[in-house]
Amino acid sequence: EEGLDRRKMGREAFVERVWQWKRESGDTIKRQMVQLGASCDWSRERFTFDEGLSRAVREAFVRLYRKGLIYRGEYMVNWCPRCITAISDLEVTHEESNGHLWHIQYPVNGTGRHLVVATTRPETMLGDTAVAVNEVDSRYFDLHGKTVQLPLMDRTIPIVLDDLADPEFGTGVVKVTPAHDLNDFECGKRHKLARIKVIDETGHMTEAAGPYAGLDRFEARKRVVADLEKLGLLVKIEPYTMSVGECQRCKTVVEPLISKQWFVKMKPLAEKAIAAVESRRIEFVPENWSKTYFEWMYNIRDWCVSRQLWWGHRIPAWHCRNCEEVMVAAEAPLTCARCGAAGLEQDPDVLDTWFSAGLWPFSTMGWPDQTEDLAVYYPTTLLITGFDIIFFWVARMIVMGLECMGQVPFRQVYIHGLIRDAERQKMSKTKGNVVDPLVVTEKYGTDAVRLALVMGAAPGTDIVLSQERMESTRAFANKIWNAARFLFLNMERSAVAPWVPSREIDEAAAEPYKPEADAETLTVPLEDRWIFSRLNACAEQANAAIAQYRFHEAAQVLWQFFWHEFCDWYVELKKLRFQENSGLNAHWRNTLAAFETALRLLHPVMPFLTEELWQRMGPEGASGRPPSIALAPYPRYSHGASDLIAERQVNLLQEIIGAARDLRADMKLDPKLPLSGTLYARGAAYAVGTAQAEAIRRLANVKLEFVQDGAPPKGAVRSTHEFDLALEVPMAQTGAHRTRLEKEKEQLDKVIANSRRQLSDEAFMSKAPAKVVESIRHKLGDYQAQLDKTEAALAGLAE
């Protein structure tokens, strides 16, 4: 707000004004304060910070202070003239901007010569207290020890020798403004130069700026340039791109100012924090981010933690009005420790919010008290966050944790990508391209949005959240829902009682379900043996992926399994059974157990949908059943639950059905047209084919005869090395089939040639591991057999 300067009006009046503003601006401030951990008593228009947190902040501050890690000093800080507060280095964002480089003549006293300095900020020349040249710069040897006359201010200032001046840059002469530039400040200290502050806390020129006093800093710049031009001291103006520091919050150009502030001495803290990551007491995932962390820690500067804002935790320091003693203490002292005077005043400044945020891992657990929570939850195992707050928060939690607790706050830091929109733009509140979770969850469903995020969250990459992705995950959610609907419908039709196998919360008691044998045949149906083996494999992969934070991979495994194994094959195969079966028998129990296991597997990525379906599956309050799927054990790999024979057999079945479908498609035949054919089967294919004849008829719409080891006729034949499938086709259009076979032959020729070349390569044979050689030899045999089949089929077509 215009003219709102807390320093000038005093804290009480300032707060009064802000509250007035608050009443006019609705609940914005209330929300901000709640985010800051304050609780607000709206009716009484007062707020207090959570006392526990405040106590932790005071305690941490005092501890660091006593260890000499916090000091109060006059130093160059980033100052936002709009917020009227100091801000930390991290809160300054640098923007490229097109500026100018003004070249200005400074007359050298007693020589008649001029020095030319270049600057991007001519208004600061009003505060110049020296010009610098480099000691080694031969152009200026004769000017050592001389003075120049500062134009406009008519002040005599020395020429100093300093490395600040780079002989390579411009004229090699640089103006020195110790009060408004960090480099110049350091240079000023080296040469004991005066600091003349020409810009004040609101961005206006001070009395020290003489005729320019009271002007806005940018207006002053124009006037200074104009006046120099009039005096003929402006040599030239060059266009110049530079990066300008802006206040992260309000985009105002930051002003470097000298100011008395509280700082945290970072070097010793950073050393410990670096060691914690180097020794792997803390690990970044992906590991690469530790480089970013190190980079920052190695180049760290002291952290300005005081803010001239009205909200936040006040600095626990008290000033004596009498002797100006400063006392840092957790509780307000009554009298001055030095002179004994009463009437101490608390420091009006508040702390950077990240100071208290850095205490989060232990302040939330009751620290500084030694609570049970603290003992259990500190350090915690994992912190999940985005890379954009590694510096702001992660690094500071590590620093504070090590200092206050003597122990790292967490063991691993998983850094996920940033969410980007469909144009790959970073989403941010200020850009306005944020996705409103309420809108998209309304449109696509909460689980679909969640799954889209998870599937996009490959480690080390950003997350692209697009309509298309959410549409496809919605389709997946819909698929699950419909699969369930189908099962429930058939249960009703077959008068099957609801049932879920007991899943006790105690994981040790949760044995994997073993598929039951059919009462009549006394065998376990093939599709059940297969699906539980696949569920087992899926659980193994999902668990492994999750353990490595490869969430996208877990989601993909689950997607592939549920859609393309459970729905496409298992449910399709079970359709045959549902027609024959009624009542809760082995078939139904196996089916329901498989579905229930799949739901538990899917639960982390589709929590709402799976919970809903899981609740609908079984009778309420069934004994041994947890009240929520979230409490049921997550399926785990069990060695005994694998059935590789069943997997092999179902693969064969899929190949037979696939071959029939391929032929039908190649021959351009109507899918509704029932066909008949013969399977010339070798080995296991005969047994599988005959046993699953009905499944083949249903899924491929082909009625098959089975012949063991026979040779197929010519015509519509599809072969693998385990069978030849011949279809009786009325009017064969063999064009597409021929194209397919020719393409296959071409590919096989290629890979066979490749394999042969490798196997005849002496270097390969002598150096490659035996395992690799063996596998290539084996594969070559397979390719060769396939090629024979393909060529035979092609020859058959030719006649």
Next chain:
RNA sequence: GGGCGCGUAGCUCAGUUGGUUAGAGCGCCUGCUUCACACGCAGGAGGUCACAGGUUCGAGUCCUGUCGCGCCCACCA
């Protein structure tokens, strides 16, 4: 100036330690209102993995360079 990362199918991206004929979703093409699902089913087309070298028996994967793109940090007159 310093650091990090990316360039793979028309689009958006996976591809863990180098080893089958490089994958997915969307889009596209063909055919299906098959009684869970057209937000679906079946089949299909489509990639000299940015470019140039190198290491290796073997490179999308490792190294170097080039080009293009992005991000972070910085006391860049």
